[in-house]
Amino acid sequence: MTKSAVIRLVCRATAAVLALASPALAAGPMPIADAPVVAPGPPAVLDWSGPYAGLSLGASFDDGRARREDAVGGLIERDVALGLFPGSIDDEDRALLGGGHVGFNTQRGSFVAGVELDIGGLGKKNEFEFSRIDPGTGLPDFEGVNTVSGYSTDFDNLASLRLRAGLSRNRSLFYVTAGIAGGAVENEFTLDLEDPRDQVDFSGSWSDEGTRIGYVVGLGLEHRLMDRLSLRAEASYYDLEDVTIEARDEVVFPGQSLSYEFGNDTIIAEVGISYHF
Numbered sequence: 001m002t003k004s005a006v007i008r009l010v011c012r013a014t015a016a017v018l019a020l021a022s023p024a025l026a027a028g029p030m031p032i033a034d035a036p037v038v039a040p041g042p043p044a045v046l047d048w049s050g051p052y053a054g055l056s057l058g059a060s061f062d063d064g065r066a067r068r069e070d071a072v073g074g075l076i077e078r079d080v081a082l083g084l085f086p087g088s089i090d091d092e093d094r095a096l097l098g099g100g101h102v103g104f105n106t107q108r109g110s111f112v113a114g115v116e117l118d119i120g121g122l123g124k125k126n127e128f129e130f131s132r133i134d135p136g137t138g139l140p141d142f143e144g145v146n147t148v149s150g151y152s153t154d155f156d157n158l159a160s161l162r163l164r165a166g167l168s169r170n171r172s173l174f175y176v177t178a179g180i181a182g183g184a185v186e187n188e189f190t191l192d193l194e195d196p197r198d199q200v201d202f203s204g205s206w207s208d209e210g211t212r213i214g215y216v217v218g219l220g221l222e223h224r225l226m227d228r229l230s231l232r233a234e235a236s237y238y239d240l241e242d243v244t245i246e247a248r249d250e251v252v253f254p255g256q257s258l259s260y261e262f263g264n265d266t267i268i269a270e271v272g273i274s275y276h277f
Helices: 003-027 074-081
Strands: 050-062 065-072 093-108 111-122 126-133 146-169 172-194 202-224 229-248 257-276
Touching: 050 111, 050 146, 050 229, 065 074, 074 257, 093 126, 093 146, 093 257, 111 172, 146 202, 146 229, 146 257, 172 229, 172 257, 202 257
Parallel strands: none
Antiparallel strands: 050 093, 050 257, 065 257, 093 111, 111 146, 126 146, 146 172, 172 202, 202 229, 229 257
16 A cells, blocks of 8 residues: 555544544533432431439428427417417528439430439438517416427438439430439427526427438439430429427426427439439
8 A cells, every 4th residue: 555545544534533523522521410419317316215323412492391280288378379389480491412313214206204213311400499488477487488499300311213204305305203202301399498597497309200201303404415424403392291299298297288290391403413324
């Protein structure tokens, strides 16, 4: 093949390639397909299920309530009529509270339910004193005698077994709680007659100590600081059984008695920290 024949063959091949490519070149560059857009899914719900345990610290607001009931005997009835003993007292006091709790939660969607056991100890008792001077009406020998009556309620410790139910939102859990409560409580009534003439001195005390059973209700907020650590704030009301104390001394004042009913309830406000296993 001569040199001129080769040149003609190359020209024809080039023309054929250009003819095939001309439609694509006329259309311009091929577009690049956009990446598919994926819609974000719903945010993950924090799981509160499983066991947990923790510690708490707070304060108890005790009313120290007591109400006079029966007054038996002419002398006591006279003293009551003269206002030497109060009809009722309602003296709020505060005490520090420290304790611990263990519990277990189950969760379905955003609804959380569980059971919890709490035990706490208090560091102070509520004491109230009532003092009046006897005017001597009807009994001149008692004129000027200072009649001092004392009322105290001592919550030594508290415990409760409660159900909890609430709704979780983001990392927080809003809940209500209710259950059975119990505590070691001592109620005491004291009477002192202080005579500046040292003729009618008397001192006596009557008390009742034991385990009282009742109920507890409350509400709270718990927030997950980390996956396994949460902080809580809770307010609860404990109402334990009332106790009636009868003051009687058959040696000094035979046939005389005075009774008071003590209300054993308290409000607890506390903060706590829990570890979730």
